[in-house]
Amino acid sequence: MNAVIVGAGGQLGRALRREFPEAVALDRAALDVTDPGAVRAFDWEGVDVVLNAAAWTAVDGAEHPANLGAVRAVNVDAVGHLADAAEEHGFALVHLSSEYVFDGSHEGPLPEDLAPSPLSVYGRSKADGDVRASAIERHWLVRTTWVVGEGANFVATMAGLADRGVSPSVVDDQIGRLTLATELAAGIRHLVETQAPYGTYNITNDGEPASWADVAAAVFTARGRSADDVTRVSTAEYFAGKAGTAPRPLNSVLDLTKIQRAGFHPGGWREALEAFLAG
Template identity: 40%
Template sequence: MKILLVGRNGQVGWELRRTLLPLGEVVAFDRERLDMSRPETISSAVDRVSPDVIVNATAYTAVDRAETEEGLATTVNGTAVGALAEAARRHQAVLLHYSTDYVFDGTANVPYAEDAAPCPQSAYGRSKLAGEQAIAEVGGDWMVFRTSWVYGVRGRNFMRTIAGASLEREALRVVADQRGTPTAARTIADLTAHALREALLRRRDGAFPGGMYHLTARGETTWHAFAESIVEAMRAARGDAVRTRSIEPITTEQFAAPAPRPRYSVLDGTRFDHTFGLSRPDWKTAFELVFADYLV
């Protein structure tokens, strides 16, 4: 079996390069080999590989910049994803794609299920919803995994930002009125590989479990509480090198980001658990494991 991985150098893509290997031959593309900002090139790039599975782990993720670059965000996250879906269907390949909690408006007070009505409030959220819709319109055998608050040992993410700031600044200010689930890139990649293997086995029997799933760690917290966990872990590992002595809780309005964020974006992963027979880790447990690697 041949697996085409798009986005090999991203947070999730980097981890997928490891977890997908037991499933078959992995052909991993970076932007130079498959540029999602040029949808017209996608068909020929996929044809050169002729894959059995396509895993799309790349996206336009600059949430605030998307407010002024919505056209580019929609091209990468919407139009190009549709082209990838068309190529997958032509090759009779399974398409696995990642989406986001930003497709919801954040007004709920219980975890969002897959059938909750999307209502994105940001350009980024609208672009990701466009990708979901494009895949559904093309059809074929596909799965979309929505996830949230992704972090890891590589790239630009909240964990690395707070850990670095704790060595430089005595006081931090972090939003405390947004709730979600921090989800490690490693967690996503590990669970993806297991779920994909199960899906492919069922496909052979004519029972492919396609559709939308929510894939995050378990539990929920705020950005402020997550920051506290990061600084505490840094202090336990680095001692007096950590300069941060206070983390001030602030409101979303005080943070004043260009793009609106969902106030509540916890995703209900029950369908994922039941379908694939997996148990997602609690976000705190996953964080401890990832942070240990970050310190190495």
């Protein structure tokens, strides 16, 4: 299968490059997907699937009015450009979404067909991008949470703090599961290679849901620090007096039933975290 990865320089993009080693990997310098002319001019001949890992992911930065155009250019307009190219050239589109399209008030794991209710500018942009991707028949919309891979991320930050002897305050009322970028990329490959029915799929690591503070405590323990060195605070306490921050959904737990029925069974997040920190 001939694949093209866009947004190939990010955490997920790098993981996708390992799962699809024969794919054409394009960072923004190679293809700016916010430019409709560049997308139209690209040679899509023979391409079977495009994996769209390009996104604005700075959740708080998206709240600044000066960034709105750039946020929507990559999270909404670019998705439309790729969807148009998919329709014209006959390739399938894999597009990545986020639990930020929901407000976090749903009781229990979030199903794929839950109506969007974003709290933030970032969440709205992802929800609108989902509409663009879902408008074409041949699409896999993959929703995920709390991604950890190569580069800057929460786990790397906590590991650095632990190593430097810092004792951070971390929120304990946002609940979800980590998603290792490697696991997410493997799940995407499963969908593509098995030609799973088109539509929306949740993919995260499995395991008992936990808070960000629980994740931080697990990192500290792995680094030889005490879990008690992580101070647990509420989201309201953590963001009190901090201007320009985006509201966060408190429930980020995605229902994994559909992807499991499709034959992909993600590993537990705690085991994956241990392997990530050891590797």
